[in-house]
Amino acid sequence: MKIVLLGYGKMGKIIEKFALKRGHQIHLAVTSANRPNLTIADIQGADVAIDFSLPDAALANIDLCLAAKLPLVVGTTGWYAMLDQVRSTTLQQGGAVLYGSNFSIGVNIFFHVNKLLASAMSPYKSYDVQVEEIHHTHKLDAPSGTAITIAEGILDALPAKDAWVNYIDGTEAEVIPKAHELLIESHRIEEVPGTHTVVYSSEVDQIEFKHTAHSRDGFALGAVIAAEWLFGKTGFFQVTEMFEFNK
Numbered sequence: 001m002k003i004v005l006l007g008y009g010k011m012g013k014i015i016e017k018f019a020l021k022r023g024h025q026i027h028l029a030v031t032s033a034n035r036p037n038l039t040i041a042d043i044q045g046a047d048v049a050i051d052f053s054l055p056d057a058a059l060a061n062i063d064l065c066l067a068a069k070l071p072l073v074v075g076t077t078g079w080y081a082m083l084d085q086v087r088s089t090t091l092q093q094g095g096a097v098l099y100g101s102n103f104s105i106g107v108n109i110f111f112h113v114n115k116l117l118a119s120a121m122s123p124y125k126s127y128d129v130q131v132e133e134i135h136h137t138h139k140l141d142a143p144s145g146t147a148i149t150i151a152e153g154i155l156d157a158l159p160a161k162d163a164w165v166n167y168i169d170g171t172e173a174e175v176i177p178k179a180h181e182l183l184i185e186s187h188r189i190e191e192v193p194g195t196h197t198v199v200y201s202s203e204v205d206q207i208e209f210k211h212t213a214h215s216r217d218g219f220a221l222g223a224v225i226a227a228e229w230l231f232g233k234t235g236f237f238q239v240t241e242m243f244e245f246n247k
């Protein structure tokens, strides 16, 4: 496939490596430098686009790909408040968009088991739950998209919690969650690729469920596999739909 990389930073460059290894070609790599002059015609000769850019850039990139009728995989996080609108625009225009807060196999298995664990925990009111995420200091959004997906999995299964709240470690404003709120604690530490932990605590014990990314390779390979999966389809998809255990 000929791939347009929307974003050619930390992720875009690793995605390129896996795309070439799997026999694909890079049609165009887009950065802040060439994005202002990018036209529909520039991307129309490609088969698929993969967006790992900036939270503020994702929506315009989605619109551009829809206008060009180019299937798009969106890995960029931090735009999910607009998800419903993007879904309906994609469906109205007969486009193809697949998005996911995390493309690694390990995290997608984690998402699945997280829901099972939350269901198992739901009768046991003596446990409180919180989510922690640690990422590198360059990250622009908090909480991470992955932490939001994890929190949504817990909220769906635990009637005692109906909303998440975020505390960013090191910021002054203290966040004390109410009993019905699920705390997501965000930490920013040097070059950490991404660590997510769900913690259930009671007076007598603690359960910790943790995923640690050793590098960005799992995210990048997953994004290329997602592009292969999306090619030839129309609709609005989540990365979770690619996995056998969700079928």
Ligand SMILES: NC(=O)C1=CN([C@@H]2O[C@H](COP(=O)(O)OP(=O)(O)OC[C@H]3O[C@@H](n4cnc5c(N)ncnc54)[C@H](OP(=O)(O)O)[C@@H]3O)[C@@H](O)[C@H]2O)C=CC1
Pocket (backbone or CB within 6 Å): 006, 007, 008, 009, 010, 011, 012, 030, 031, 032, 033, 035, 052, 053, 054, 055, 057, 061, 074, 075, 076, 077, 078, 100, 101, 102, 103, 104, 219
């Ligand atoms: N879903 C997942 O599995 C994962 C998602 N992510 C998400 O992916 C996104 C990118 O992460 P990362 O690669 O680390 O970020 P980087 O900051 O390293 O790279 C961002 C890239 O986007 C480019 N860019 C800036 N503006 C635009 C624009 N308007 N259109 C296209 N490209 C643009 C930048 O250009 P320039 O080089 O000129 O600055 C840069 O090349 C983040 O939102 C992150 O949260 C990250 C890892 C995994």
Ligand SMILES: O=C(O)C1=N[C@H](C(=O)O)C[C@H](O)C1
Pocket (backbone or CB within 6 Å): 077, 101, 102, 135, 139, 143, 144, 145, 146, 147, 193, 194, 195, 219
């Ligand atoms: O910005 C990152 O680096 C990452 N972002 C994604 C997120 O917000 O969850 C996925 C991964 O954790 C790395």
